Amino acid sequence: MFFRNQFANVVEWEEFRDDMIFWKWSNKEIKKGSKLIIRAGQDAIFLHGGRVEGIFREEGDYDIDSQIIPFLSTLKGFKFGFNSGMRAEVLFVNTKEFIVKWGTRNAINIPHPQLPGGIPIRANGTFNVKVSDYIALIDKIAGIKSSYYVEDIRLRITSVLDQLLMEWITREGKDMFNLQANAFAISNGIREDLDMSVTNDGLSITKFTVMSFNYPEEIQKMITKSASHTMVGDLGKYQQIEMVNGMASGKVQGGGTASDMAGMMMGMNIANEMMKNMNQNNQPNQGQGQGQNQNQGQPQNQGVAPAPQEGNKTRPNFCPNCGTKTGDGNFCSNCGFKLV
The missing domain is CATH 3.30.479.30 (Band 7 domain)
Structure with a gap:
C-alpha cells in the first residue's frame, strides 16, 4: 500500500555555508507533493535541460506542484504521475556581498x-x-x-x-x-x-x-629615517624634546650612563639659555646703571663722576666723567676723559 506523499521530497540548500557563493540541488527527481524552501539571503533558480525555467527570490516554503510549476516557462502544464516525477535542477545562490x-x-x-x-x-x-x-x-x-x-x-x-x-x-x-x-x-x-x-x-x-x-x-628603515628628518626641521630642538619625553616617561632614569648624560646635556643647555637671556637683558642697562652709581653725590648739572679706580684697565661702556657712551678709543669723544 502506498501513501500519497511517499515519494515527496524537500528541495532546499542542504549544505548552506557562509563562504558558499552557490550550491546546486541536482540528480534528484522532484515528486508530487514536494516542497521548496528558500531561506533569507538565498535565491532559487529552477533549471530544466540546462535552461533557466524560473527564478524565485522570496523566502518561505512553497508547494512545488501548485506554487512553483505554474510559474515555470516551459513546464507550466507539467502533471505529476503516480510513480513519475520531474527531472530538474535547482540552483541556490547566496545573494550577500x-x-x-x-x-x-x-x-x-x-x-x-x-x-x-x-x-x-x-x-x-x-x-x-x-x-x-x-x-x-x-x-x-x-x-x-x-x-x-x-x-x-x-x-x-x-x-x-x-x-x-x-x-x-x-x-x-x-x-x-x-x-x-x-x-x-x-x-x-x-x-x-x-x-x-x-x-x-x-x-x-x-x-x-x-x-x-x-x-x-x-x-623601510631608510624611509622611516628620512621621514623623521623631514618632520623635525630643528634637530637640536628634536633632541631636547626626545630627552624631556624620555625622562618624563621614565625611560631615562636611574644612575646609569644614559641618565647621567641626559641630565648633563639638559643642564648645559639650560645654563646656556639662561646666560644668553641674562646677557641680552643686561646689555642696554649696563651703562645706565654705571652712570647712576658714578653720579651719586654730584650736582646734576655737572654730571661728573669719579675717575675709575687705579689699576682698572677695562674700558667702560660709558664715560665716567660725562656719561657719554664710549667707542673704541681710549678717550671720551665728548669730554676727552681718559678711559683706559
Missing part, C-alpha cells in the same frame, strides 16, 4: 631608476564580490560546477592581481617610497580592471582596497 582578504603571493619588483633590480613590494587588502548576473553565472560557472566558494574567486583574483598591481603602481605611484598616498587611485584602477575580468561570469567586484604596501626591511 562577500568581503574577501587578499595578499600578494610574492614580492612585486617595481621598476625604479635608482635601483636596477627594482623595488620589491608586497601588498594586502580586501575586495568585495557578489553575483550580479544569474544567466552568465550559469553559462560560465554553474553549468559545469555543483558549488562555488569564496576561495575559488579569491584564487582567481590573486592569479592576475600581481600584474595589475605592477601596472597601477607604475601608473599612479608618483612617489615609490610613499605609495600609501596614492592607494585610493591605485585601488580604484585595479577594481575597474578586476570587475571587467569577471563580469562575463556573472560576478561583480564592487570594491577593492589596498590596506598597506610593505617594503623590505632595509628600505
